[in-house]
Each structure stands twice: as structure tokens, then as C-alpha cells.
Amino acid sequence: MNKSDLIWDIDIRGQIGAFEYDYQIKSYHSAIAVIGNNGSGKTTLLRILAGLQRPSVGHIRIGNTLLYSEADNHFEACEDRLASYVPSNNSLFPHLTVFENLMFALQCRNVGGDLKTRVNAHLNQYKLGKLSDRFPPSLSTGEYQRVALIRSTLLTPAFYIFDEPMAALDVEHRATLRDLLSNLAATSTAPVVLSTHDDRDINENYGTIVVIGSGRVRLQLTSQEIATCNDLFVNEFFQHHAVRDRT
């Protein structure tokens, strides 16, 4: 593989308050997973990728798009990155119905055509048509996150950012959403980054696994390398894991 096939090319440093970070990720895989303990800096990395934080030094290139380069004084604003960003909770507008939440996503991008039909078709495709008129606070956590996820797939983004989207879910809903995400990771033409602290959320569809600790990338592994990795955190994380068992 040559350098132009590189999909994730991240080399950044910076500081938010007292928290210092230093992330270096290079991956040829379209879908990558970020793991690490709470407070390790997963969310910070993903917020930087979304354009919500600006690093002090380095560069970020995803696919063919240069999103940030300190050397060129280039910083693509989050409004222009065309990313789909789903945080772990609180991402649906509570005063808009499910239908209106999806409509708003299209209005933000100035999409033309018959928006209502498009939104309805999308909701029905994921069997969420019955939630159309409901307000987010009345949804169960499982329904809420499913709506948040499918809203993010309404338009094909430049890339997907999922920040622990299943953190608040019970086992059953977690499995449903995990399949939805895994399917997206396997089939999407747009790169996908998923952060999680549950090993079962990750399978071989995520080609690269990035281990974050104390604001740094401690390890970067392919899914094949997990079985032979001697890192204590990785071993504990994947102790009953499918990827490890299969490889």
C-alpha cells in the first residue's frame, strides 16, 4: 500500500485545560475502533475529529481531505467537515419530533427535493416509522440511540464519528445497535470511527483498533494482532472476545 491509500492520518498535540493530548494514528482501514478507560481521552480525540476542538500542532487527514494542518494554517470548521457525529447521549433535539429531527438534518445541508418522503422512507427502512411523531424525551434509551444513529445515516457523510453510542443501553438494545454499526462499518464507503469501552462492540469489521490512555495513543493494532498482543489492558479488554477467539 502506498501513502495515498492511507485513510486515517492523524498526528496532533494540544491541551484542553490541564489535559494534554498527543494522538498519532495511521490506518489503511476504513473502519477503526478506539478503546480506552473512561477519562483516557477518547472523547477528546473524537471531538477534535469532528472539528469541535482545534489542536495546537500537527495535521489531520481523513481520506483525501486535509482537515487540519498547523503548517498550512488550515482548519476546516466543523460545519464544513460534512461529518456525522453521534455522541453517547443527548444528541436529539428534545423540542423536535423524531421526524423533525431528521428533517432538520436535511435542512442544515440545504438538501433539495421532497424531504418529507425521503425522511419517511428512511424511518420506515429502519422500522422506526411508528416513532415518527414522538418527542425524544418520550423514547426509551434504545429507541433514542437508534434514532440518533439512523439520523446520522440519512445523508452520506464524509466520515462517521460514533462516540460510545451504546454506553447507556441495556444488553438487548446494545446488540441491535452493535449489528447496525458493524454493518455500517463493513459496507460504508465513508470512513467510520467508533469509540467504546465494551469489547463486544468490536468485531473484524473494524480493521484497526486504537488503544488510548492518558491522552495518548498507547497502541495501534489490527484485529489479527489482538490475539498475540501482550498488553495488559488489551488482554483484559478482549478476554472474552470474538475477534480474539476467531483469530
Add this chain to the structure above:
Amino acid sequence: MKPRRITSILALLMLCYLALPLTGLILQITPSDLANVTNNSQIWEAFKLSILTTAVSTLIIVLFGSALAWRIAEQHKRPSILTQALIQWPIIVPPSVLGIALLDSFGRQGILGNLTGQSIAFTTAAVVVVQVLVAAPLYVQTVLASFQGASHQLIEVGRTMGASPFLLLRHVILPLHKHAILGGAALASARALGEFGATLIFAGNLSGTTQTVPLAIYEMLETDLNTARMLALLLLVTGSALVAVTFYAGNRGKP
């Protein structure tokens, strides 16, 4: 006696105490007082001035106060002691202190007066200046509590979706905070409408120029007690209506 019974008695006494002045005021008013009020041009001047100045000061408070509260909320942490003190001191200090402070800043010998050679003391503008000072803290505190809620993450999600600032303001920020903005504005205008002490010192008591309803009541206490009572009732009803708006907005704002 059981503690629960003791608190019940204390609570009842407190309620009675709160209701007594209201009852006293209402019982003293006769229908003929109403006729006196409608025929008195000074009263209508005062009422018009009160409504006008309160409307202007509320607009100023909503515009500038919202911006201040927004900036504080964006820090995602408890405001510094200095910031807290700045947005609360007009509530804490006595009105007479506020009046003197305003003379020393906006008056002829004040900081701005010395700089510009102009004084706004004893003008209608002075009435607005006082009202903004005493009422803005109530507005800022009300909307700050709302702005500090979860809306920042929603705004970030909206931004990543590509929403323009105008789209976010219209479809996210205003709908999410409209109850706090409405409630805060009602609370602030009730306070502005009732402002008396600092207005008397800084703006004076000039009929048609700076005499608002509370000042007219003060003047009439010496000459026409019944009309003063009627005016007090008028102010009470207007203030209650504004507090009712606050209450309504507060309840509607709950999820």
C-alpha cells in the same frame, strides 16, 4: 408537640403574614377610588411612563443579558467570584446605595459625566438606567440556569450537521430556552416596574419625566391616600400578571 405539627403551625403563620398586607390593601379600596384614578391625569402620566420605561429596560436587559449569560454558560464551569459578584451586587445592596453609585457614574460629577460633559441624571433615560441595573441580575440568573443545561452539546451536534448560526438560533437555541427567556423577562420587568428608591435618588420625582407609578404613590401618600392605594393596587395587579407569566413559563419549561 410533634415536629411535623410545629412546622405546620409555623408555615401557616408565615402564609397568614404574607397574605395580611394584601388583604389590608384590597379591603381599604372603594369603588369611588377607581373613579378618582381614571380622572387623574398625573396618574396616567405616571402609568404611561412606567410602562414605557419598563418595556425599554426589559428589551435592553434581554438583549445584553442573554449575551452575558451565554458567554458565562459557554465556559462550562462555575463563574468566578468576581463575575458572580458583578451580576449579583445590585440585588444585594440597598436601593439608596445604587442611587448614589449611579450619580457617581452617570451623573454630572460621575465617571461618564466627567468624560462626556453630559449628565443623564433626572431624565427619563435615568429611569431606564436604574431599572436595567436593578432588574438585569434577575434576568441573567434565570437564563443562565437554562443556558447551563444540556443545550451546548445539542448546539455542537447541530454545528457538525452543518447548521448556520442563524438556523441554530431559530430552530435550537430559542425554542430550547424560550421559557427561561420569557420567565426571566417577566421577572425582570416586574422588578423594573416596582423600582423606587434608586430612581428617586438618581432620576428624581418629576411628573411626566421621571415620575413612575411607585414615585407617584410616594407623592400621593401625603395628599391623596385613597388614590395612592388605588395606584398601589394597579401596580400589584400588573406585577402579579408578570409573576404569573414567570410561573407559567417556569412550569412549561419543565420536561
